[in-house]
Amino acid sequence: MTKILRPDAVVIGAGPAGLGAALAAREAGLEEIFLLERDFELGGILPQCIHDGFGSIVFDQVLTGPEYAQRFIDKVERSGIEVFLDTMVLELRSDRSLVAVNSRDGVLRMEPGAVVLAMGCRERTRHQVLIPGYRPAGVICAGAAQRYINIEGLMPGRRVVILGSGDIGLIMARRFTLEGAEVEGVYEIMDHPGGLTRNLVQCLHDFDIPLHLSHTVTFIHGRKRVEAVTVAKVNENRKPIPGTERLVECDTLVLSVGLIPENELSKKAGVVLHPATGGPVVDELMETSVEGIFACGNVVCVFDLVDYVTFTAEVAGRGAAEFVQGRRRWRGEVPVRPGRNVRFVVPQRLRCLDREVELYFRVQRPERSVRVRVLVDGRVVHSRKARMVRPPEMVRASIPAGALNEGVREVVVEVTPDEKEA
Amino acid sequence: MSFKARNCQLLPTRAEIVVVGAGVIGCAIARELTRYTPDVLVLDKENDVACGASKANNAEIHSGIGEDPGTLKQKLNVRGNRMYDEFVRGLGVEFKRQGLLIVITPRSAPPELLERMNEEDRRRFFTEVIPRGIVNFGKKAGITGLRILSREEVFEREPNVTREALAGVFDPNYGMVCPYKLTIALVEHAVLNGAKVFLNTEVNGFRVEGGRVRAVITNRGEVETSLVINAAGVFADEVADMAGAGGFRIHPRKGATLLFDRDVTSEYVRSSVAEFRLPGMKKTKSKGGGAMPTVEGNLQLGPTAVEVEDKYDTSISAEEIEEIFERFHYLLPDFPRDAVISAFSGIRAPTYEEDFVIEASDKVFGFVNVAGIQSPGLASAPAIVEMVMGIIKDLGWELEERKDFIPERPAPIKFSELSNEERHRLIMEDPRWGHVVCRCETVTEMEVVNAIHSIIPATDMDGVKRRTRTGMGRCQGSFCGHRVAAILARELGIPVTEVTKSGEGSPIYVGRTKDLLLQNDLRGERLVDEG
Amino acid sequence: MRRKHDFICINCPLSCTVELFEENGEVQEVRGNECAVGEKYAVTEYLDPRRRVTTTVRVRGGVLPVVPVATSAPVPKRLVREVVRALAGVELQAPVEMGQVVMPDILGTGVDVVTTRPLPAKRD
Structure with missing residues (x-):
């Protein structure tokens, strides 16, 4: 077997998170950085997201997914970061040692100074939402369909029903339509759409594709290939209402029913995960519960914008550098708690307490005319008006530098009605 | 060949x-x-x-x-x-012998029967009469090694079993x-x-x-x-x-089973676990099914038993899913519902x-x-x-x-079960061992190729899946599907659009992108010509 | 005749439903919007809606069989499907550069269609 490699840092995954983290670690002065990617090229999910809408915050420009990725890929190629493609990490331990494998090097053993987890997320499948029926060909997740069409150049179906109105589902409705397939409709179990308004308008309305709210698929027909699905209206408990069933002929059912952070490796390393995010509990450097293991992007929680993924990646990359360079100091332990109408906040804890911290959170329910506030031991350190907050859209807030110290007990993030307006 | x-x-x-x-x-x-x-x-x-x-x-x-x-x-x-x-x-x-834990609960006997007993009789009925009855039943059938367990011993063996358990019998066979x-x-x-x-x-x-x-x-x-x-x-x-x-x-009957993510449920039950019902109480023709760890370590719940008309009916109904959830919610109150990765139904x-x-x-x-x-x-x-x-x-x-x-x-060699030294040696012999195709189950390209060229060759996605476990993990093939399809096409010498999930009539793809647009164009032109 | 057209503003999470009234194609009134952005959005969507089109085109000899492309600027919305259709028969030869013009001045719009990533040639 090959000798043990000891780079300064190993970044696992070369999507927007991994690319950003590796570059940030490099800029912060780390010499030897390995970027491990299981696909044959860099970019993660971005190369298949050929639509535009990426980068409005990071680059102040609206780019397609491949264009957004290319800006980072070009930099990585000039940076001296060592890239391992087609490389799968098989083991990761709490002492940061890891085992990876590829066709060229065989089994690689590494003991890096720091590890950055950037594995992204995966899609929920039909079984995770337990759709009854047969198990024929033609039932696919929206992201997989996107890969087939945009990367492999292959059509997964001609007549399509889409379950779930998350952004990928909406984008695939347009993509199938443009490729000459017929999208019969998009069905959403909730009484409101899951995706951004922009996608509702430009992916569905532009092409007269109907969106059926409070509907779900109750049966998949077809023994060999999908022949039809039964759809039905659901009640307020999201249970199908008898008598509302309708048979829809189709050869494909595309599912856009949610994303799950991919943390199998994190678990192997003993990283503590958060029940609400499904990703590691992190501090303001994106350091997990295991010392020297950092995490960023969708492995931490599913972000709505790639720009935020890039921001957390830069924090994690710099954090890894601080750790390896022996500059990272913990001054305390301050929990960040979700307050009124907040489902979760990332990061969940603060330990360095010496810098401005960007917080990302999701609300529990839509609310108009609100104030987003951050309280340090009850003292408001950030307060900002928002006309509208919605669960699908991540909200940002920040703790200014100097607002934290060793004596602080807790930080609370809350969304409250904006009294001035009410 | x-x-x-x-x-x-x-x-x-x-x-x-x-x-x-x-x-x-x-x-x-x-x-x-x-x-x-x-x-x-x-x-x-x-x-x-x-x-x-x-x-x-x-x-x-x-x-x-x-x-x-x-x-x-x-x-x-x-x-x-x-x-x-x-x-x-x-x-x-x-092949492993994980044993079966038969759990005796207050639901193990019909209420009519229990009504006639005082509290002490009921206790004895559940902790002595029923367990001894099971052991004696086994003895008569020639089943050896059955052991009566106290309530505490039940929890010691299977900590996730309902606190309502009163006693148990362990069948090591x-x-x-x-x-x-x-x-x-x-x-x-x-x-x-x-x-x-x-x-x-x-x-x-x-x-x-x-x-x-x-x-x-x-x-x-x-x-x-x-x-x-x-x-x-x-x-x-x-x-x-x-x-x-x-x-x-x-007369065909089908049975549905739910399978859970191994990472979440490994060791959730160590043996098969089933709830005892007095004879005559069974609602279905199935032996009632149970919770059990598969040889790979996934938690499995089921099966149901539903009479069907069609010998090809392997569908799962919403009622069956509900039935499984209901039944096991009692036996294993906090089983991880969210970790379901697959639901399948088989014909009997x-x-x-x-x-x-x-x-x-x-x-x-x-x-x-x-x-x-x-x-x-x-x-x-x-x-x-x-x-x-x-x-x-x-x-x-x-x-x-x-x-x-x-x-x-x-x-066949399973890469995931090898030591790192063996893995390395294989990759140096053939680089296809180093190409991990299925990330959830760590299946390499070489294993897929071997399955396609095995004595009974895998000729479709399900055939490869049954032999190598590609697509059997938590992502259910979202990641590896197109990779396996491409290998099948290459090894079988067919276009990828002819690769099927389970034989004729189950293609994975309907064609290449642009095909539909170009066909529609031709159709459009013809219409104009004819018009 | 005065007619009403509804638009959903996409510029912020409020997603205002904006009503635009016109007579003989002339915008007379816009209401339902909570800010000026909504009015401008509705007027543009009525008078000259435009979209940036993204799709793929086939590539011969590349590491992948298709490469993503986009219009270098938004084109009239009514032409979106036709742009994609016009590109269906195009086949490039690898290697493909990023930003390579696939079709100049597509459908006479004055807008070029360009690739949005590089695609190396496949090595045998």
Whole structure:
């Protein structure tokens, strides 16, 4: 077997998170950085997201997914970061040692100074939402369909029903339509759409594709290939209402029913995960519960914008550098708690307490005319008006530098009605 | 030999023994026959072995504790269970005896019965009368090793079981085996010893002359033979009728099972766990099913039992899913619902008598029915084989053991189970070992290639999946689907658009992108021309 | 005749439903919007809606069989499907550069269609 490699840092995954983290670690002065990617090229999910809408915050420009990725890929190629493609990490331990494998090097053993987890997320499948029926060909997740069409150049179906109105589902409705397939409709179990308004308008309305709210698929027909699905209206408990069933002929059912952070490796390393995010509990450097293991992007929680993924990646990359360079100091332990109408906040804890911290959170329910506030031991350190907050859209807030110290007990993030307006 | 060449091979014109049906029973019988003669032909209408009941059942090797006394099922189950270690030896198939914990709860007896007892009587009934009854029932059936457990011992063994548990009985004989991997191993072992297997070969009839079977008529020609073993599973009644050797009816029943993410549920239950119900309380024909760890370590719940019309009905209804959740929510109150990764349903082949039909036909000489093999058919398989061999001897076949029988079937290499040193060595020999295709189950390109070129070649996505576990993990093929399809296309020498999930009519793709647009363009032009 | 057209503003999470009234194609009134952005959005969507089109085109000899492309600027919305259709028959030869013009001035819009990533040639 090959000798043990000891780079300064190993970044696992070369999507927007991994690319950003590796570059940030490099800029912060780390010499030897390995970027491990299981696909044959860099970019993660971005190369298949050929639509535009990426980068409005990071680059102040609206780019397609491949264009957004290319800006980072070009930099990585000039940076001296060592890239391992087609490389799968098989083991990761709490002492940061890891085992990876590829066709060229065989089994690689590494003991890096720091590890950055950037594995992204995966899609929920039909079984995770337990759709009854047969198990024929033609039932696919929206992201997989996107890969087939945009990367492999292959059509997964001609007549399509889409379950779930998350952004990928909406984008695939347009993509199938443009490729000459017929999208019969998009069905959403909730009484409101899951995706951004922009996608509702430009992916569905532009092409007269109907969106059926409070509907779900109750049966998949077809023994060999999908022949039809039964759809039905659901009640307020999201249970199908008898008598509302309708048979829809189709050869494909595309599912856009949610994303799950991919943390199998994190678990192997003993990283503590958060029940609400499904990703590691992190501090303001994106350091997990295991010392020297950092995490960023969708492995931490599913972000709505790639720009935020890039921001957390830069924090994690710099954090890894601080750790390896022996500059990272913990001054305390301050929990960040979700307050009124907040489902979760990332990061969940603060330990360095010496810098401005960007917080990302999701609300529990839509609310108009609100104030987003951050309280340090009850003292408001950030307060900002928002006309509208919605669960699908991540909200940002920040703790200014100097607002934290060793004596602080807790930080609370809350969304409250904006009294001035009410 | 290439896939196409193999598929176009001519059916032999003669075979000493023909086995109809390549499920676990047919393949086990074929393997046993090859100990005596290599001239065994196995036929199946599907494109792979284990495509019927052997594909999707609970994989459990029961002890016989759930069977009615005096039935052939109980007799063969008890004996089959004892024979299992020997049965799987040399096949390279994982078999473990995890045992069964029978949990006694307040629901184990009907309320009418309990109403008549005082509290002390009830306590004794649950903690002494029922457990002793179970042990005695087992003893009578010849099941040994049963042990009564106190409430505390139940929790010690299975900490996730409901706090309502009152007592338990542990049956150490229960085991698990992967039913389709076992079937593949058995048939490959048979082939190594000379048997021939023809898939995509449907039996349409038999030539019977003078009360003796003379030939099997298939969609690919006729095979002369004087001995037919009918192991056609859910179609066994129809096959028997074709020869005039029938007289029993199979009415299909399906059973649904839920499978959970291994990472979440490994060790969630260590043994099979089932809730005891007094006889007469069972609502369904299934033995009630249970919670159990598969050989790979996934938690599995089920099965249900639903009578169906269609022998191809392997669908799952919302009611079945609800039923499983309801049942196990009681037995394992905090089981991880969200970690479901797969739900599947399999077909069962019971007769109306609900017992196995294993006998030489009294109407057609040389025709042996092995039918009605529903649960515990997998567990009974070794004893069924033994019984069939006895029947064949009784028919006058002289069975002399071959000297050249190969006792072992080499198991395919599983990359995920190797040490890092072994992995490295393999990759240096062939780089395809270093290309991980399926990330959830850590399956390499080489394993997929090996499956496609194995003795019984995988020719579609499900065939590869059954052999290598690609797409069986938590992402259910979202990540590896197109990779496996591309390897299948390359190795079979077909366009990727011809790759199927499970044989003809189940393509993964409908064409290339742009095809639909270009076709529509042509159609548009033609309309204009004609207009 | 005065007619009403509804638009959902996509510029912020409020997603205002904006009503635009016109007579003979002349915008007369816009209401329902909570800010000026909504009015401008509705007027543009009525008078000259435009979209940036993204799709793929086939590539010969590349590491992948298709490469993503986009219009270098938004084109009239009514032409979106036709732009994609016009590109269906195009086949490039690898290697493909990023930003390579696939079709100049597509459908006479004055807008070029360009690739949005590089695609190396496949090595045998």
